Amino acid sequence: MGEDLLPKAYDPTLIENRWYNFWEENKLFAAAENKTGSEYSIVIPPPNVTGSLHMGHAFNNTLQDILIRFYRMNGYNTLWMAGTDHAGIATQNVVEKQLAAEGLTRQDLGREKFIERVWSWKEQSGGVIINQLKRLGCSCDWDRERFTMDEGLSKAVREVFVRLHEQGLVYRGDYIVNWCPRCHTALSDLEVEHEDATGNLWHIRYPVENSDESLVVATTRPETMLGDTAVAVNPEDERYKHLIGKYAILPLVGRRLIIIGDPVVDKEFGTGALKVTPSHDLTDFELSLRHNLDKVTVMDYHGRINEQGIHFNGMDRYACREAIVKELDEKGYLVSIQPYTVGLGRCYRCKDVVEPLISKQWFVKVAPLAEKAHNAVKNGKTRIVPEHWTKTYYEWMTNIRDWCISRQIWWGHRIPAWTCQDCGEVIVARQDPMECPKCKCSNLAQETDVLDTWFSSALWPFSTMGWPDQTELLKAFYPTTCLVTGFDILFFWVARMMMMGLEFMGDVPFRDVYIHALVRDEHGKKMSKSLGNIIDPLLMMDKYGTDAFRFTLSAMAAQGRDIRLSEQRIDGYRHFMNKIWNAARFSLPYLDGAPNRVSQTDAVSLALPERWILSRLNAAVTEVRSALEDYRFNDAAQALYQFTWREFCDWYIEEAKIPLTGGDEAAARATAGVLRHVLDSLMRLLHPFIPFITEEISSKISPDSQSIMNGPYPSPEETTVDPEAERCMNLLMDVITSVRSIRAEMNLPPAKKLPVLVVPAAREEADLIQANRELVTLMARASDLQIADPDGNMEPPKMSATAVVGELKVFVPLEGIIDPDVEISRLEKELAKVEKELAQVQKKLSNENFLAKANPEAVEKQQARHGDLTAKQEGLNASLERMRLLRQ
């Protein structure tokens, strides 16, 4: 054996950066621009430029990288399109916070200066997450990196907006929208997070005009009464029916409120009478449209009461609530207060409570777009994996409401609409207009609003590839093969890409959508800063290595189930990396000059362990490939773990030591060849999951090849499938394990070599063990291995421990060492187990219905089991009897 080629313990820090730089410098991630016929493409869910890699990113991108590397190694022309999202509100908030630290607001700077400031912030700190993705090993085609505010993508955004407008799918109007008083902008329905909060239901008495009667309304938001313009009751409600058409008088304000009947009012809820505030409640807004009611806005964009709010003018919404309740109480209008759980809407960016407010906004009419997107999934154009998400997708697509796309912020794509200040004409155009097409004046004012960030994200699969130009890239890679994303943005992003892709490319944006779960903490809680349960992926990579971290994520990526991640688990897979490292460390010195691959003719003449490991390798290859093709990342990872550790390391390497360290040169060469082939294949199989360590080891196996990144990925090889070898090895392994087990249960030290007597049931068993005598001797740590003549009548040594493997018996003579009582209880325990199983089998076999109705294979299997178990039972009983006699 030569010198140590590798350090004893695997140290990821020594190799990860080196390999990543090598890959990048050699352009190994680059896609060929022109179509080859076998393309594989993924567009990255673009992280926010403000972002820093969190566990969700790490998981999401690990899965993408596995797919990309897998298909790249399989010879596909592979494109992983990368980039970042400008994240309107989020980014603006970050920069505004910076300004605030300097005592400034964005208004102090003005729009232009502020945007310049955001850009310079982006240039300086926007690349952080990209470097973190590189740290994770992501093999994106970085030369094509895009940003949603790039010139090209902005052109696409404008083109889409104008076309939608031309088609009448974009419109502008005064509607009630979700307003964030903190961010000062409208939000789409999706951008509002709902939560339950403790509140009250206040019952307030509204007197009926010219009458002694009064109506009691129930509300969770008494301050909105300032904007009431009606009271609604259910037209079927006997209590109030007679009041419909009459008027109530709004307490404190004195406004006359018409009493209307409408079926939306639930007779059972509260008092059955609903105060109607069209400007500050969605239901009420819609009521006002049906009944032609006045709208009185009482709150401004800061969430403060405005001049319509009588003496409450200028008060904050919550202060006003208190004040109003107090005054109502003092004046005798407050009937009662009930504790009540209210649903609160919060801004998804700043968490402030959202106000429904009426304002002028731009909307996309989504119904026609949604219908196409719905059908595309229904017709199988796009497949959602796991399949159950399709239902959620349909649900949303059918109940979808128009999409509010205008935002009253500065950072984003400014809406390409102008209003003529002279004649009021609204112009929507691709190029900035110089004059009003109607009155020819040049007094035009551009819309100040920008578009919802998700508007540009919706175009990502084609805008990144150069659309609206018909580029080679689009021809080659659109539709993309697969989108990998979390379900949290199924509606925000996936659904909208479907709509836009179908509308503007005439085809779906991706063939498959793989929806993965969320990464939670070890107790199943969502990771969040406020809970303090964040696990930082960068820290994990530093501490345990990127490969161990990636492998953990993939091993836990079972479909449809959230991941509960614990650091301990990552540490566990770090051990796996070390195991791989040491398997290579053992193997490498023998591989010099070993045959590169095992030829088919070689395979036949190989020794049993070689034939066995090749057959097992083939099984692993088949399983890993099929698992990855089905997005069963965890199955693939588990198969690799089991094969590597249990089969390759625990058994094969141990067996290989015999020929490798023994004298026969031809046998050593054959084994070295197989060892090389299996190790090389294993590195390739593992590479998509753990790219760094596998590349390092591969480079030691084959110093002349550039990288295994380019493949090939191992394919199943029929010729290595060898059920006979597997059957034989299983028998040998059982024999070996049975001896080890006896040793351990008898409390004998491993160093103690034991004589072993094997009594085979048949000639071929005897031959098999004879042929592998050295292997069994070594691995069972036998001092002497005797094989009885299967035809002879062998009387076992009196004082010996027994194990039964099928019909074969193993005796370990232990004269003077063994305590018969210990052996008896050991045998009894074993017998009890066997008999319990036997009882189950017998029950089945004595059931006529089973024999008649079960499929023949199942019956055969049970019969075979019955035979095995009976033989085992007999063997154990014989030994027990012998032991009992000896004791007397």
Added chain:
RNA sequence: GGGCGGGUAGCUCAGCGGGAGAGCACCGGCCUUACAAGCCGGGGGUCACAGGUUCAAAUCCUGUUCCGCCUACCA
């Protein structure tokens, strides 16, 4: 209110019609020259509960219950 997912070994989870599995943790024995981040052996589960279908149910159906998530204009 509607929808979805889940309750399997101490923990985290596979399995989803025919012998209850893995990793970690645990117990016992080992520094056997690749690896103590290791090796060998072992213990541990009426598969949430109740019915049903079936020759056969952790696995399929129905109901109950607990947990989690998504969605919604009961103020």
